[in-house]
Amino acid sequence: MTSVKPVLRLDGIVKTFPGVRALDGVSFSVMPGEVHALMGENGAGKSTLMKVLGGVHQPDSGAIHIGEEVVAIADPLEAKAKGIVFIHQELSLAEELSVAENIYLGELPRKSFGRVDWGKLAAETDAILKRLNVRFDANDRVGDLSIANQQMVEIARALTVEAKAVIFDEPTASLTDAEKVVLFDVIADLKAIGVGIIYISHRMEEIFRITDRISILRDGRYQGTVATAETTEEDVTRMMIGRNLDLSRNASHHEMGEVALEVRGLSCGDLFRDVSFEVRRGEVVGFYGLVGAGRTEIAETLFGLRVPSAGQIFLDGEEVRIQSPADAIAHGVSLVPEDRKGQGLVLGMNCRDNMTLPQVDEMKTGPFVAEGAEIAIFDEYRERLDIRTPSWRQKAGNLSGGNQQKIVIGKWLSMNPRVLIVDEPTRGIDVGSKSEIHKLLRALAAQGYAVMVISSEMPEVLHVSDRIVAMYSGRIIRSFSSEEVTEDSLIQAISGLGGDQAA
Amino acid sequence: MATITRRQVGDALAQQGILIAFAVFMVAFTLANPRFLEVDNVFSVVRSSAILGIMALGVTFVVISGNLDLSVGSMMSFSTIVVLDLHDQIGPLLAIPAMFAMTLCLGALIGFLVGYLRLNSLIVTLGMLSAIHGLTLTYSGGQNMDIADKEGTWFGVFGQGFALGIPVPILIFVALAALLGLVLARTPFGRKVYAVGGNSAAATFSGIRRGRTVFVCYLLSAACVATAGLIQASRSLGSQNTVGQGLELEVLAAVILGGASLMGGSGTIFKTVIGVLILGFIQNGLLLIGLPFYVQFVVTWIIIILAVWLDIAAKRGRLWSPIA
Numbered sequence: 001m002t003s004v005k006p007v008l009r010l011d012g013i014v015k016t017f018p019g020v021r022a023l024d025g026v027s028f029s030v031m032p033g034e035v036h037a038l039m040g041e042n043g044a045g046k047s048t049l050m051k052v053l054g055g056v057h058q059p060d061s062g063a064i065h066i067g068e069e070v071v072a073i074a075d076p077l078e079a080k081a082k083g084i085v086f087i088h089q090e091l092s093l094a095e096e097l098s099v100a101e102n103i104y105l106g107e108l109p110r111k112s113f114g115r116v117d118w119g120k121l122a123a124e125t126d127a128i129l130k131r132l133n134v135r136f137d138a139n140d141r142v143g144d145l146s147i148a149n150q151q152m153v154e155i156a157r158a159l160t161v162e163a164k165a166v167i168f169d170e171p172t173a174s175l176t177d178a179e180k181v182v183l184f185d186v187i188a189d190l191k192a193i194g195v196g197i198i199y200i201s202h203r204m205e206e207i208f209r210i211t212d213r214i215s216i217l218r219d220g221r222y223q224g225t226v227a228t229a230e231t232t233e234e235d236v237t238r239m240m241i242g243r244n245l246d247l248s249r250n251a252s253h254h255e256m257g258e259v260a261l262e263v264r265g266l267s268c269g270d271l272f273r274d275v276s277f278e279v280r281r282g283e284v285v286g287f288y289g290l291v292g293a294g295r296t297e298i299a300e301t302l303f304g305l306r307v308p309s310a311g312q313i314f315l316d317g318e319e320v321r322i323q324s325p326a327d328a329i330a331h332g333v334s335l336v337p338e339d340r341k342g343q344g345l346v347l348g349m350n351c352r353d354n355m356t357l358p359q360v361d362e363m364k365t366g367p368f369v370a371e372g373a374e375i376a377i378f379d380e381y382r383e384r385l386d387i388r389t390p391s392w393r394q395k396a397g398n399l400s401g402g403n404q405q406k407i408v409i410g411k412w413l414s415m416n417p418r419v420l421i422v423d424e425p426t427r428g429i430d431v432g433s434k435s436e437i438h439k440l441l442r443a444l445a446a447q448g449y450a451v452m453v454i455s456s457e458m459p460e461v462l463h464v465s466d467r468i469v470a471m472y473s474g475r476i477i478r479s480f481s482s483e484e485v486t487e488d489s490l491i492q493a494i495s496g497l498g499g500d501q502a503a
Numbered sequence: 504m505a506t507i508t509r510r511q512v513g514d515a516l517a518q519q520g521i522l523i524a525f526a527v528f529m530v531a532f533t534l535a536n537p538r539f540l541e542v543d544n545v546f547s548v549v550r551s552s553a554i555l556g557i558m559a560l561g562v563t564f565v566v567i568s569g570n571l572d573l574s575v576g577s578m579m580s581f582s583t584i585v586v587l588d589l590h591d592q593i594g595p596l597l598a599i600p601a602m603f604a605m606t607l608c609l610g611a612l613i614g615f616l617v618g619y620l621r622l623n624s625l626i627v628t629l630g631m632l633s634a635i636h637g638l639t640l641t642y643s644g645g646q647n648m649d650i651a652d653k654e655g656t657w658f659g660v661f662g663q664g665f666a667l668g669i670p671v672p673i674l675i676f677v678a679l680a681a682l683l684g685l686v687l688a689r690t691p692f693g694r695k696v697y698a699v700g701g702n703s704a705a706a707t708f709s710g711i712r713r714g715r716t717v718f719v720c721y722l723l724s725a726a727c728v729a730t731a732g733l734i735q736a737s738r739s740l741g742s743q744n745t746v747g748q749g750l751e752l753e754v755l756a757a758v759i760l761g762g763a764s765l766m767g768g769s770g771t772i773f774k775t776v777i778g779v780l781i782l783g784f785i786q787n788g789l790l791l792i793g794l795p796f797y798v799q800f801v802v803t804w805i806i807i808i809l810a811v812w813l814d815i816a817a818k819r820g821r822l823w824s825p826i827a
Contacts, residue, residue: 305707329710343708346701348768357698357709360691368689411709 005067007032007196008084008165013062015048017398022048025062026222028215030165030196035187037207037228038200040217040240041402041430046200049217050167054086055079066164083164087154087171095143100125102142103156128156132186148179155186166190167198172206173428184210202430204233216240237431256466257281258316260450261333261419263302266311271297272474275311279419284441284451286465288458289494294474295454296338299421303335304328315418329358332418336408338427338454340401344408347397351389352378354396355411381410385440402433409440420444421452426460438464458490470494524809525781532788539791546670552783553672554579554731555750556776559757560683561727563775564720566758567687569700569767570617570624572721574609574631575728575754579747581639582606582732587648587742595658603729609635610725611718618717632751639744649741662738672734679730683723684772696720700767749800756807757782765811782806 006029015023023045030036040046051057053064055073063070066082073079079086093102100121101108109117109124125138134152136145142153151171158166168187172180187210190197199211207214208228216223216239223239262278272294279285287295300306302313304322312319315331322328328335337343345354356363356374363370378392385406389399396407405425412420425441426434441464445451455461461468468480470493477493532539558575565572582602589598613631617624650656664671687693698706699716707713735746761778763770785806786799 303708324710324712325707326710326712335708337708339704342702343704346698346705346768348701349697353694353697357694357706357711360694364691368685369691369694 004031006030006065007067007194008198009065010049010053011063011065013049013052013064014060015052015057016060022220023052023059024220026217026220027062028222028225029065030198032194032196033191034213035191035197035199035211037211037214038198038217039202039207039214039236040223041400041432044217044240044430045220046217048220050086050169050200053079053084053167080161083162085158085161085163085166087151087158087166087168093142093150093153095141097142098138099129099136099140099142099145099153099156100138102153103128103160105157107160124160125156128159131159131189132156134182146179147174148176148182151175151183152186163190163195165196165198167200169200170202170428171199172201172203180206202428204236207236208233240431256283257448257450259314260316261302261452262314262317263298264312264314266298266301266313267309268297268301268306269309270474271306272301272471275476277469277476277479279450279452281448281450282445283466284445284453284464286461286468287452287454287471288456288461288468288490289471290456292473293471293494295471296423299335299423299452299454302328302333302419302421304333329415332416334358334412334415334417334420336405336412336420336422336425338423340404340408340427341397345396345404348395350393351387351396351399351407352392354407355381355414358411359415377414378410381406381414384413385410386436400433401429402437405429405433405437406440409437413444417449419450419452421454423454424456425453425464426455426457434460458487461490462487525784528785528788532784532792536788536791539788544787544791546673548783548787549673549676549780550670551787552779553670553676554734555753555757555783556676556779557679557727557731557734558724558750559754559761559775559779560679560772561724562754563758563761563763563770563772564683564687564696564723565624566755566763566765567700567767567770568696568717568720569703570717570720571628571755571765572613572724573625573628573751573755574613574635575724576747576750576752577632577636577639578606578609578725578728579732579735579750580742580744581609581635581642581747582729583736583742583746584639584643584648584744586733586736587650587740588643590656590658590736591651595656599733602732603726606725606729606732607722610721610723610728613725614718614721617721618714621714636745636748643744645744647741647743653740656740659737659740662734662736672738675730675734679727680772680776683727687772692716692719697768700769702768752807753782753803756803756810759807759810 009029011027013023013026014021026045026049028036038046038049048057052059053073055075055078058074064073065071066084071082073082073084094105097105103125104121109120111117122138129136129138132152132155134149136149142150145153171183175183187197187199199207201207211228213225213227214231214236215225216236218240226235226239257280259278260281264276266275267273275294275298277285287298289295297306301308302322304324304327307323313322314320315333320331322331322333341347346357352374355378360369363373375392381387382389382392387403387406387410389403396404399407409422422441425437429437438460441451441453445466453461453464462482462485466482468482468485468490470477470480470490472494480490529540538544558579562572562575585605586598586602589601592598593601609631613627616622616627650658661671661675666674687696695706695711695716698709698711699713703713706716732747736742757778758770758775759765759778760781761770761774761776763775782803785802789798789802790796
């Protein structure tokens with residue numbers, strides 16, 4: 001490797017935003033045929049660095065080398081022209097167009113009079129699809145493909161330009177295990193033809209499976225690069241967060257209180273059927289199951305976003321009808337939604353206003369919002385939840401994922417809810433903030449809150465729950481106490497009892 | 504950090520472009536015609552901007568909530584014609600509240616369609632522009648409306664009167680701007696308008712009733728239109744039934760000039776007032792340098808497009824970008 005020149009080299013990249021030094025002298029290089037992991041907590045600077053590479057942001061200082069050449073990347077088109085290709089977490093495809101049209105969008109092969117050369121288009125697309133070894137057709141409508149296959153279309157698009165470096169940003173976030181295997185094969189192929197790959201992920205297991213080297217960022221500063229074969233998960237984690245993680249299973253045993261929420265025979269069309277459970281004060285009940293098992297839909301029904309077709313809901317023993325989120329909030333049911341940016345926060349609004357939004361009607365001096373009281377609430381929860389932001393004036397969109405999630409949690413805690421429902425509490429949040437959020441959920445239970453946690457991550461469910469409810473295909477299959485649950489029994493339950501009809 | 508990069512200059516241009524352009528206009532007009540900045544002329548600009556300005560105050564709420572209101576021009580014609588007609592039939596004291604009630608009904612209808620039924624506001628208000636125009640013509644039988652006894656009524660006070668030496672329309676505009684500015688910036692309702700426009704899903708997930716919030720925005724807009732119609736009717740004590748035609752675009756121009764985003768979630772009453780004044784001064788300036796009044800229509804559109812461009816440029820952080 002020593003005589004080989006890197007395809008991409010970053011040298012002392014610095015980028016500052018008002019009040020934040022987002023990147024502080026980041027340097028590393030990617031060799032041809034190397035899979036190079038980029039790791040760091042949320043807010044460590046990965047996204048900013050990628051935006052610099054993609055021409056979205058210009059660095060304040062430092063140089064980007066592609067091959068021998070120092071380049072300035074003015075905008076995303078230029079990045080692509082220089083052979084830097086991004087495979088984003090959020091896909092950017094035209095759903096109504098065919099696979100072939102998407103791959104060659106803007107560069108369709110032409111015949112005379114500007115007519116599209118469909119024959120050539122199909123032939124070239126087929127060649128690429130064959131290389132990727134996928135099971136869909138050049139003429140398929142992209143909107144009909146699975147997320148995994150749509151990702152393949154994006155990768156195919158990358159192969160049409162002479163890609164020097166391909167950047168994968170959390171590519172496996174919405175893939176099944178089988179789809180991941182296909183993705184990793186494709187990455188191996190890219191590697192074989194000498195493309196440099198930057199692989200961004202929070203998932204250690206993947207990093208150790210497919211990458212050659214790992215570069216780590218913390219607080220915008222480059223922490224070093226290590227060879228994957230010569231390091232351990234623990235070392236990498238330590239470099240990322242600078243402290244050891246508490247990975248133990250939930251073992252706290254405090255007194256449980258009264259039943260705060262009881263659900264009897266609740267159904268909502270085909271989404272979930274005949275669901276019954278209860279949540280006590282001081283208890284965290286984890287809902288575990290595959291995507292589509294009906295967990296989020298239960299939460300949405302309890303929060304008044306869906307109308308149940310049958311069943312009863314009791315709060316503190318009293319039956320309630322919840323027909324809107326406003327009803328739910330009035331009854332003390334609160335929901336931290338799965339989609340933090342889309343549903344949890346108004347990103348353009350400041351942190352304080354976001355936090356007090358549900359109770360803004362109650363916080364008044366005369367006809368006006370009592371801003372002093374709002375700031376007091378914000379300061380209280382900033383301290384309690386350790387929200388890191390210079391001021392309440394900061395727009396919520398400028399915070400890292402972990403801090404954003406704490407704003408949403410604070411929003412509900414400040415209203416002293418009877419039941420707190422948290423859907424995917426740590427989705428897209430880095431390791432360090434994750435364990436903080438877990439501790440927070442445990443602490444809330446210890447303080448006597450009734451907490452319902454929905455999660456797709458088994459370690460998370462095991463770690464925070466006093467009881468675990470396993471769901472499969474809209475039904476509750478089994479409820480486990482934290483002492484009796486085992487990984488095997490849980491997996492069996494969420495794949496439908498015997499496991500013979502596993503999805 | 505210490506040196507100013509070209510990029511930062513570009514950002515500043517993109518963000519402050521309107522104010523800079525405005526300053527250039529003002530200097531140019533003053534050089535062309537020194538009368539431009541005289542007290543009399545400034546007063547006359549503000550006075551003639553008052554009707555547009557009052558309508559823009561209401562539309563600001565609608566735009567921040569993430570919607571549009573293209574019906575305000577024809578709704579203003581409606582208010583004007585109705586109040587003039589009722590003046591002679593039931594007297595001004597009853598005519599004014601009756602006209603307000605009828606205009607608010609129109610606002611409520613739009614608010615219901617856009618807020619509760621969640622129909623697209625562009626389609627609804629474009630349709631209402633035409634429908635209300637038809638309603639006005641039906642009501643008036645296609646005739647222009649005049650008050651019979653122009654000498655014997657006190658009704659002219661809203662459009663022609665003075666208090667403390669200041670024209671009443673200006674006082675109404677300033678008072679409403681102050682009131683609605685407080686409502687938007689300081690009350691829970693104002694906060695909800697920003698939330699609904701900024702991220703309607705997140706607002707819903709925070710228990711805010713989106714439909715009701717949008718509904719109230721359209722009611723406010725209709726109330727402002729009714730006030731504008733009252734001043735218009737009172738100013739001339741008679742009116743054509745197309746008096747508000749085209750105002751919807753000028754109003755929207757003023758709101759956007761002020762910097763409210765058409766995507767919703769941003770803008771302030773103060774900025775809208777600035778936008779109204781910019782538009783008023785530029786139109787007045789064009790007249791003073793001797794251009795015919797219809798040049799305004801072209802210039803207004805150029806200004807709108809410039810404003811929209813700069814708004815987007817400020818978001819992208821650069822004046823021109825190959826991608827959206």
